[in-house]
Amino acid sequence: MKLTDVEQGMLDGAEGAAVQKAMDLLIRYGEALGAERLVETNNVCGTFVAAGPMIREFASKGNDAIFSEFNLDSTEHVAMPPVKAYTCHLIMGIDSEHPEMRQVSEDAARVQTEGEKFFGAKGINMLSTCTPYQVGNVPVMGEHCAWMESSAVIYCNSVLGARTNTEGRESTGAASITGRIPYFGLHIPENRHATHLVDVRVSVDDMMDWGLLGYAIGEMVEEDIPVFRGLESQPSLIKLKHFGAAAASSGGVEMYHMPSVTPETRSEEGALGGSAPRASWIYGPQERRAAYEKLNSTASSADVDFIMLGCPHNSIEQVWQVARLLEGRRISPNTSLWVFTPRALKEVADRSGYTDVIKAAGGHVLSDTCPAISRIMPKGTRVVATDSAKQAHYLPAITGVQAWFGSVADCVEAAVAGRWTGGLR
Amino acid sequence: MSMIVLHGRKVVGGVSEGEALVTRETISGWGGIDPRTGKVVETRHELCGVSFKDKILVFPGAKGSSGWSQYFHLARLAGTAPKAILYNRTTTKVALGAVVMRVPALTDFDRDPLSIIEDGDWVRVDADRGIVEITKKSS
Structure with a gap:
């Protein structure tokens, strides 16, 4: 790969050990792609905090070790410098503010809280959502980005006209402290x-x-x-x-x-x-x-235990719709209903009274994560209903539950009746 | 004994050999595999329940979540990664996944490995030289 003088300097260690490791990874990755050069980026969305169950096991080694292994692919542990590019954190492992999610140990909750502080202090914005474009990170047409999260990548390229490939945890880590990403795929106009x-x-x-x-x-x-x-x-x-x-x-x-x-x-x-x-x-x-x-191929039992709404994280309009459907009603004692929205929009839902309406009906408004990422669902969940094709696709594979897919109205009716009566209309 | 030789482009260097595991379906990382066991878990995938641990994994490419690299990275740390990977379609997901899995990897072959390699064939991958040597199970 052709490097600029500044990039060569980073590779030679002019900006410290972590930046050197990051540049080494970007070059290995760029060569694996067959890319000829890197491109500058000042818009990175990635995952840094030790969120998943397997990475938490690694967390005792500290956040520099987590960053080195999972964000730089470096077995040698180096100290993370402040980020160079504008960087946002995507979805997390748990919603630490909600006891419904506290099915993990206090230790795991502490790992996340400490991780947020550590990476926040390095300059990473804790948007904590799969939909950064709903809460302030709205790239403009032509902007080179380095985003993870497949649902955000497709939105970024198609709806906004900004340019990103589907990056991973390691490449966004390297991009955050170098401001570079391989010039490949959707960064190149002819490939779009x-x-x-x-x-x-x-x-x-x-x-x-x-x-x-x-x-x-x-x-x-x-x-x-x-x-x-x-x-x-x-x-x-x-x-x-x-x-x-x-x-x-x-x-x-x-x-x-x-x-x-x-x-x-x-x-x-x-x-x-x-x-x-x-x-x-x-x-x-x-x-x-x-x-x-x-989408409904995993479901056979109509007895629904859990209704999951908000994948990708709901907009405030969607939270409002759920509140309207639930107003004055009560969900079945045999079901749980969780609505996920970015934390910043949860604030708006609280102020607008939607959270109270959903709570009064027996549901919960949550943020920061989702059942597929956290693997946390109400205890004993066997059958899920969701209005999300993505969640219906992944939840059975990840957690072994049955999943019904339908409209938000079908899902709310299932929550109230405790039975799935949705269908294709 | 006949040996078939394929030539490809190096993605990650190194030499490795083992038994082939072949799928014509693209693979998901996050939500598609369990790194603890090395098994495919995607419910409608033809390899659902099958482990790629210590195999030479031959597949068309990656699909799905951006957690692809992270999940195969975890597979390496858990000791469940394949011994080498051969794929056809370069995407950022599979390229980054190959890099962080740190196993020999090749792509851009002179002939389609999916039409030549079958489950159980013995495959030697010399990624540094861009060569795949296939000994058919039946021969």
């Missing part, structure tokens, strides 16, 4: 054209429709870039948030084009960059039903 065409022949309107479309096309195009034909309704932030998360779960979609909706193109031809699509797919009633059936 659509390669595949999806012809939508069924109405895609409500949240569930958008989740089903995302889940279906993720399996169709895998890592490729689709352009859509035939979408008629205007999507909103929450619909594209759900759509993208689903597409990045069933496949590896990092970017898509919807002419006149997403910013990089106004036409199908423009999205394709003058080339013919390598393949075309049809999304019709059959494909929609198949996506629904796949």
Whole structure:
């Protein structure tokens, strides 16, 4: 790889041992990709605090050791310097403010709190959400970013027109203290054209429709870039948030084009960059039903114990919708209902009275994590209902539960009745 | 005994050999594998319940969460990583995962390894020289 003088200096140790390790990793990674150079970035979203159950076991060695091993891929433990690039923390292991989540040891909770202090002091913003673009980190068109979190990456590229590949824990760690990331993939304008065409022949309107479309096309195009034909309704932030998360779960979609909706193109031809699509797919009633059936393939018992809403983390609009559906009602004594929203939006939900409405109905508003990340659910949970295609995809694999996927209204009805009565309509 | 030789591009250097485990389906890291056991856990995956520990893992590429590298990193620390990996489609997920797994890795082959290598074949990977030597199980 070609390095600038400044980058060569970092590799030679001019900025200390940690930066040297970071540059060494970026070069190993860049060469593995076949990249020719690095690009400057001043917008990093990554994971630093020892959050997952396996990394917590490592935590006794201290936060410099965690940073060295998991953010720099360095077996030698070096001291973490302050970050050089603007860096935000993504989702965490637990919501330390809520006793419902306290199924982990005091020790694990302490590891997280101390980690937040340590990495916060290094300059990492504790947004603690999978949706940084909902709480202040909104990159602009063309901005080079180094983001983890597949659902945020697809949103960043497609809806905002900023440029990021799906980075990992180690590469975002290295980017945070060097301000560099390999110039590869979606950083390069020619690679951002659509390669595949999806012809939508069924109405895609409500949240569930958008989740089903995302889940279906993720399996169709895998890592490729689709352009859509035939979408008629205007999507909103929450619909594209759900759509993208689903597409990045069933496949590896990092970017898509919807002419006149997403910013990089106004036409199908423009999205394709003058080339013919390598393949075309049809999304019709059959494909929609198949996506629904796949998402519900793990569920057999209608007795629902746990309703999970807010993956990716709910917008304030979604928290408001849940509150409206629950107002004056009470969930079944046999079910639990957890709603996840970024901590900054939880503050707004509290002030707006939504948290009280949800609590009065027997639910909880939580932040910072989700059941798939934390592996924490109400004790004894066997059957989950969720309005998230992503959570329905991952929870059964990660925790062994059954999962029902449906609309937010289906989920709230399941919470009240204790039984799943949702379906494809 | 016949030996088939493939040529590819080095992703991570080193030499390793072992029994092949082949899948035509892309693999998820976070939410797709259990690093404690080295098993694939994605419910509808053809390898669900099968361990890649000490195998030469041959697969099309990575999909899913950005936790891909972290989960294969954890597999290395837990001693459940494959002995080498061979894949077709370069993405940031699989490239970073290969780097932090620190096992020999190759891609960009002259012939598709998925159409040549089968489960149980003995595979020697010399990533420094970009060479894969395959001894068919049946021969």
